Amino acid sequence: MPELPEVETTRRGIEPHLLDQQVERVVVRNGRLRWPVPEDLDVRLSGQHIRKVERRAKYLLIQADAGTLICHLGMSGSLRLVPQGEPPGKHDHVDIELASGQSLRYTDPRRFGLMLWSHDPLSHKLLARMGPEPLGDAFTVDDLFAKSRGRKTAIKPFIMDNAVVVGVGNIYASEALFAAGIDPRREAGSVSKQRYARLVGEIRAVLARAIEQGGTTLKDFVGGDGKPGYFQQQLFVYGRGGLPCLKCGRELREAKLGQRSSVFCGHCQS
DNA sequence: AAATATACCTGACTGC
DNA sequence: TGCAGTCAGGTATATT
Numbered sequence: 001m002p003e004l005p006e007v008e009t010t011r012r013g014i015e016p017h018l019l020d021q022q023v024e025r026v027v028v029r030n031g032r033l034r035w036p037v038p039e040d041l042d043v044r045l046s047g048q049h050i051r052k053v054e055r056r057a058k059y060l061l062i063q064a065d066a067g068t069l070i071c072h073l074g075m076s077g078s079l080r081l082v083p084q085g086e087p088p089g090k091h092d093h094v095d096i097e098l099a100s101g102q103s104l105r106y107t108d109p110r111r112f113g114l115m116l117w118s119h120d121p122l123s124h125k126l127l128a129r130m131g132p133e134p135l136g137d138a139f140t141v142d143d144l145f146a147k148s149r150g151r152k153t154a155i156k157p158f159i160m161d162n163a164v165v166v167g168v169g170n171i172y173a174s175e176a177l178f179a180a181g182i183d184p185r186r187e188a189g190s191v192s193k194q195r196y197a198r199l200v201g202e203i204r205a206v207l208a209r210a211i212e213q214g215g216t217t218l219k220d221f222v223g224g225d226g227k228p229g230y231f232q233q234q235l236f237v238y239g240r241g242g243l244p245c246l247k248c249g250r251e252l253r254e255a256k257l258g259q260r261s262s263v264f265c266g267h268c269q270s
Numbered sequence: 271a272a273a274t275a276t277a278c279c280t281g282a283c284t285g286c
Numbered sequence: 287t288g289c290a291g292t293c294a295g296g297t298a299t300a301t302t
Binding site: 285 | 288289290291292293294295296297298299300301302
């Protein structure tokens with residue numbers, strides 16, 4: 001499931017193949033994603049050159065001359081380059097055919113992703129009210145701490161709230177809280193500034209490390225199977241409920257927080 | 271305003 | 287082997 005590091009890995013992987021490329025046509029085989037793919041996407045994009053590939057939160061912004069394709073990979077989506085003529089599989093829903101002879105292929109078994117067209121993506125309803133990028137300068141201890149005051153929700157769903165900070169999904173929220181030694185069930189409003197300082201550092205570190213590791217598979221990713229590599233990352237708690245804590249050896253516990261499964265160590269996290 | 275629930279979708283897995 | 291049931295998860299949106 002693409003989290004921010006995978007989206008960034010995807011961005012880095014596809015960007016060099018897209019920059020200044022002309023779009024020849026867009027083939028939509030199944031436009032029934034989270035919202036319908038615009039009917040006129042082919043008309044909008046064909047003939048245009050791609051000028052930039054940016055990321056905001058987990059959204060990819062593929063900027064062409066006259067507008068921007070906003071793309072989200074949802075839970076199971078991927079974008080990769082394939083030679084034109086490569087037969088599409090069951091879940092290959094969209095091909096953006098380029099003058100280079102390659103196609104940017106969107107695959108998404110669960111169809112939780114989206115593709116929309118916008119003339120001003122950062123003002124788009126979906127992006128306008130988002131919190132700071134976790135790896136950017138606007139993500140500060142002061143800001144996070146201030147937002148937490150008065151919040152009764154547990155700290156894990158709090159840091160997964162896109163209005164607080166973007167791009168921290170279930171995997172990395174779990175890992176960052178473990179690294180910071182904070183119990184994910186703790187009330188956000190009652191966590192000290194000192195502990196938030198630790199958490200900010202760990203969120204940054206875990207995401208940065210994951211992006212680095214995604215980078216190691218970049219080459220394979222573009223040419224190959226489209227699986228960037230967070231699986232290579234050492235995960236301390238995510239998906240390890242009931243198994244021994246890798247720090248203290250005690251059994252990792254599970255809890256449901258904000259409808260999301262959360263694994264933590266009752267000893268290392270308080 | 272904030273907290274909570276719901277919906278979307280399908281592959282992987284479990285139990286019979 | 288097959289079938290029915292359960293779970294996972296990002297996030298917008300509806301409801302309380």
